[in-house]
Amino acid sequence: MAESPGAEKREESPILWVARPMATAARQFARSLWRPSTIVYPYERLEDPKFREKLEVKSGKPFGVGDIWDNYRGVHALNIETCISCNLCAFSCPDICIEMVTVAGGDPKHPKKCPEIDYGKCSFCGFCSDACPEGCLTMTTRYEITTPKRQEMVFSPERMYEIFRSKLPMNPIRLARPENEDQILLDPPLCIGCNACARDCPTQCITMLDIPKPEAKPGEKLPRRIWKEPVVNDSDCVRCGTCISVCPKECLFWGTRK
Amino acid sequence: MSSATLYSVSYDLVHAILAAIGSVLPYPGNVWITNPDLITGLAVLVFGAILLVATMLNTILLIWWERKLLGRFMDRRAAMHVGFAGLLQNFADGFKLFHKSTVKPREADTLGYLSGPTAYMVASLLIFGILPISSGWNSGALPLTLLLALAVFSFAPLFIFVSAWSSNNKYSLMGGMRSAAQMIAYEVPLLLAVVAVVIVAGSFDLTTIVYEQQNYWFWGPLFLALIVFVAAMLAEMERIPFDLPEAEAELVEGWNTEYGGMLFAFFMFTDYLRALIGSILVVLLFLGGWTMPSWVPAAATSFPLAGIVWLMVKTYIVFALFVWVRASLPRVRTDQLLRVGWNRMIPLALLSIFLAAVLVTVRCLPAFGCIPSLGT
Amino acid sequence: MGPEELRAALAPALGPSLVGVEPFEGFAARVRFRREGATELFRAVHGLGNTHLSMVAGIDWVDHREVLYIVWSDAAKQYTLLSADLPADDPHIETASGVWPSANWHERETWELVDITFDHHPDLRHLLTPDGYEFRPLLRSFKIHEPEELEVKVRHV
C-alpha cells in the first residue's frame, strides 16, 4: 500500500497547510534566482559542446545529454562520393519520402543516383541510415528545417552533401547486421548469362564466369544464351537486391547457401 | 507637509504655460487664454493625463514584476528579450493586442459587449483619482476616501456580469455568475476588516489613516484584520487561489472567453490595475503608507518624492506576496470558496473588529507606542 | 483453469453452440462458440470469475468474419479468448454489454470498423468515425492504395 505522505500530517497545525507549499516554492525561487533551469534557446544550444560543458559545470544538475547528444536523429548528411546508388534507403523508408535522383559524376550509361529526401514527409525514424551499407547517409544533430516554402523542405543530394561537409556531429549509432544474412542465389537453368546483374551491381561484386558449353545431344536444341553465369562475392554484397530486380529472367533470388 | 498636490502642480504648470503664451499674444487672445476657467479645465486634463500615464506605467511594470517573479518560482526565466530584462515586453504585447481586430460573436449584445470592459477599466481607474500616494499628493480633500475607493472598487462585478451576459457564451455566463457571487461574498469581510482599521484610526480618510500609523504600523496589532483583508482582496482581485471566475481548466477563460484584441487588453489591464489598487490599499491601511519607521536614516526618506518611492516599494513587495501565493497554492472550488467566505472570513473579521475595539480601549501598546489621535 | 476444465464447466450450459475449447498461446484457452449461444456463454464465462472484459475485436477473413472477446480472471490471473465465426453476408451477434458493461464501446468500435452488428446493443452509434460514415475501414475490401499499386509479382521460394 502506498503510504500517503499527507495522511500523517493531517493532525499538524493548519498554518502548515499553506506554509509548506509556499516554503517549497520559495526554496525553488532561491535555487533558480541565479540560474534557472531553462536555456535561452536560440543563443544557447544543447548541441553546442562548449555550452554543454559550461552548463554541466555550473548548474550541477543533470541537464543536457552530454556528448551523447550526437546520437540525435536530425537532418541527414549524405556523402555523395561514397554513395553507391544501391537504393536501400529508398526501399527502407516507411514514409516513401526518399526519391533517387540523378547526380553528376556517373557515366552516361549508368547515371549515379542519390537520395533526395522530402522532409515534409520524413518521420526521422532512421531506417534509411540504418539501411545504408556504406555509411554515407547519416543523421546529424541539425533539427531546424522550418521554412515558409514547401519546396524547400525537399533536400537534394547536393544540399545534404553540403551538410556532410559542414562537419556537423553525425549520429554514430550503427545497426548491427544479423549473422544469418540471406544471399543472392541463382536458379541456373533459367539464366541466360546476359550480364545485366553484373552490370548494374552497385558494388561490382558479381562476376560473370564462363561455364562449359554442353554438348548438344542429337535431336535436342541447346538454349540460346551466353555461356556465362554470375557468381556473387558474399563479403562485398550489400544485399540491395538490384540484381534481382534487373534480372530479365527472374533467375536470381534470396536464399541461404548450404 | 508640503502643500503641493498633484492637482496644484498641474494647475501651476498650466498657469505658467498659458501666462507665457498670453504675454506674447495680442489683446483679445491674451485675455481669453488666461481665463481662470480655461486654466482650471486644462489643469484637470493635465492632472488626469499624468495620473493615467503614471497608473498605466505602474500597472505594466506590475505585470512585468509578476512575470519575472513567477518565472523564478517556476524555475524559468520570464520575458527577457524586449528591452532590458524584458521590461518592454508588456508594451510589445499591448501593442499587439491593440492592433488586433475586435471579433464580436454574432449573437452577442453589442452595447453590453463593448461597454462592459470599458466601464470595468474606467471604474477601476477612477480609484486612482482619490488614492493618496504621498503626503500632500492626495488629489482632493475628501473626508471619506477609503469608503469611496472601496465603493468604486466593488462596482466591478456589475460590469463583469454585463460583459459575461452580453457575450452570449455559456462559459462566460458561468464565469460571470461565479464572479458576481464571489465578489459579493468577499465584499463583506473586506469591509469588516477595513472597519477594524477605521475604528483604530478614527477616520475614513486614507491620509489620516496613514498619519495615525506614525508610531507603529497597524499590521502588528491588527494582524487578524490584515489576514482577512489580504484573503478577501485576493478573492476580489480574482487571483489564484480564488481565480474561479476565469479558471482556465473548466471555464476556458471565464467571463472574458469571447473577448480578444483590445477589449481583452482592457480586461487584462484592469485585472492588474485592481491588483495594484489592492496592494496599495494594503500598504496604506496596514503598512504605514509612504511613511517609514523612525530608525530609517533621514537621508533615505527625505529626497524628493521619497514618499511615492517608498509607497511603491512597499506595494511591489506586497504584490510579490500575492505572486508567491499564486505560485504555491491550487485553486479552490466555488462552493468551498463561498463557504470559506461566509463561514470563516466574516467571523474572523468580526473578531478583528473586537480586537480593534480592545486596542482603542487600551490606547497604548507597551512595545509599540500610541496612536496619535487616541492620545497617550 | 485449463482447456479441459473450461470445457467441462461450459458444456452443460451451452450444449451444441460450444464448438471447441483448445489451448492457445498467451491464454488459458480459446473458446470457440456459435453465435446462437452467445449470451449463455457470456454469462457462463462471467460466472467463472472472468469479470473483466478487456477487448472485443473483429477480424475480416474475407470469407467469414471472426469476433473475439478477451476476458481476464483476477483469481486465475489469466486471459481467456472467446471467438465466434460469423458469416460474411450477415455478421451479427448478441451484445455482451449486458454482461460486461465495458463491452459497450468496444462493440461500437467493432461495428463501425469491421461491420459486425451487435444485436440489442444499447447505443450502437459511430464512435471513432463521423456519424453517417459509410465505409468500414478495417474490412479487407477497403484499400488504402489504388489496386494497381498493390499488384506485385509474387514468387514462392
Place this chain on the structure above:
Amino acid sequence: MSEMWINMGPQHPMTHGLWNLRVKIDGEVIVDVDPELGYLHRGIEKISEDRHYNEVVTLMDRTCYVAGLAWEHLYIIASEKALHIEPPERAEYLRVMCEEFQRLGSHIMWFSAFVVDIGLLTPLLYGMRDRDLVLDLFQSYTGARMTYEYMRVGGVRNDLPPGFTDRARTVLDWLMARFDEYDKLTLGSDIFHKRCDNLGILKANDCIAHGVTGPMLRSAGVKRDLRKDRPYAAYDRVEFDVAGADSADVTGRYLVRMEEMRQSVRILRQVLDWLDRNPGPVMARELPRWLGAPYAPVGREGYLLKRNYPKGVGFSSIEEPHGEAQAYIVNEGGEHPYRVKLKSPVFSNISAARQYLVGYRVADIPPIMGSVDVCIGESDR
C-alpha cells in the same frame, strides 16, 4: 439556469487532447455526460496492415505521444510471438528499462497536466523540467525525444552508449528528490485535499465492470498489475511492489501514480545494474531476411518475395502507464501483419466517464478527468 448541454472540447483546456466531453449540467452540478472520441482517429490499425513488421514500429510511437516506447514494447512482444522469434535477454532488459523510463516520463507528464487542472501552475514547469531529463536519456540512446523507433522485431535497434548508466543513475537520484517536492506542493496543501478527496469515486466493482484499469483500478483497492500478475519481458526478474490505495478517488490515483514512479526508479536501478554486468547481443540471431532493417524489403520494381513463413497469432498485454494495453496480431505468413488490433486502456477508462462524473460539479471535471490521465492518441488510434 435550467439544465443545459455544454461542449467541453474539442478545444478546451480540460481535454488534454482532441476529444469532446459533452456535459449536461444543472447549475453547477453534472447531470449527464457523453464523451465523444474520434477526432484523432488515424487508422493506425489499418495502416499497419500495409506495412512491414518493423515499419509498424514508427506508427506505435504515434499511438500515444507520451508513452511511445511502451506501445512499441506492446507491439513488439505481440509480433515476436506471431513470428516465433525469441529476443535476447539483454534486449528484454533494455525494453524493461525503456518501459519504466517511459512510465516515469508519462507519469511526470500526467502530473504536470493534472496540477494545472487544479490551478497549480508552478509544478507544471517542475514536471516539464524533470521530464526533459528523461527525454534527454531517451535521446541519448534512441536518437529522438518523442518518436523513438527504438525497438525492432527480435531485439532493439542499438545498445546503450558508453556512460549511459551513470548518467541515468544521476537522473534517477535527481528525480527521487523532486518527487518529494511535488508531494509538498500538492499533498502538503490543504486546498489540494479539499479539491481532490472523495472526488470522482469509482469503486472496485464498477472499475472491473466498466473495464477500467491501471492506476484508477489500483487506487480502488484492486492490486492488478500485469507486470506482476502476468510477467512479460524481464519483469519476473526484478523486484518491485505494486502501488495501491483504497480511497478510489482523485487523491488515491495521485498517490498510486506517485508511488509507481518511485517503484519505477527502483526497477530502473536494478535494471541498470544488470545491464552494466551483462553485455551481450541486443538483436536475435535468427531473423527472417525481410525483418532485418538494412535490407531492401522489396525488389526494385515492386518485386515481392513471398516466403512460406510460419503463420501465427501474437497476443500481448502490458501494463502501460495508463493501464492494461493489449495487442492482437495475426500473421498470415506475409511480410505485413494481417490484422493488428490494439486495445487502449484510456479507451476503456473514458468509456466509464458517466460513472465517475455524474453528481459532481463542473469545477470537478478537470481534476477528475486529469486523474484519469487521458491520452487521446492511444484511445483513438
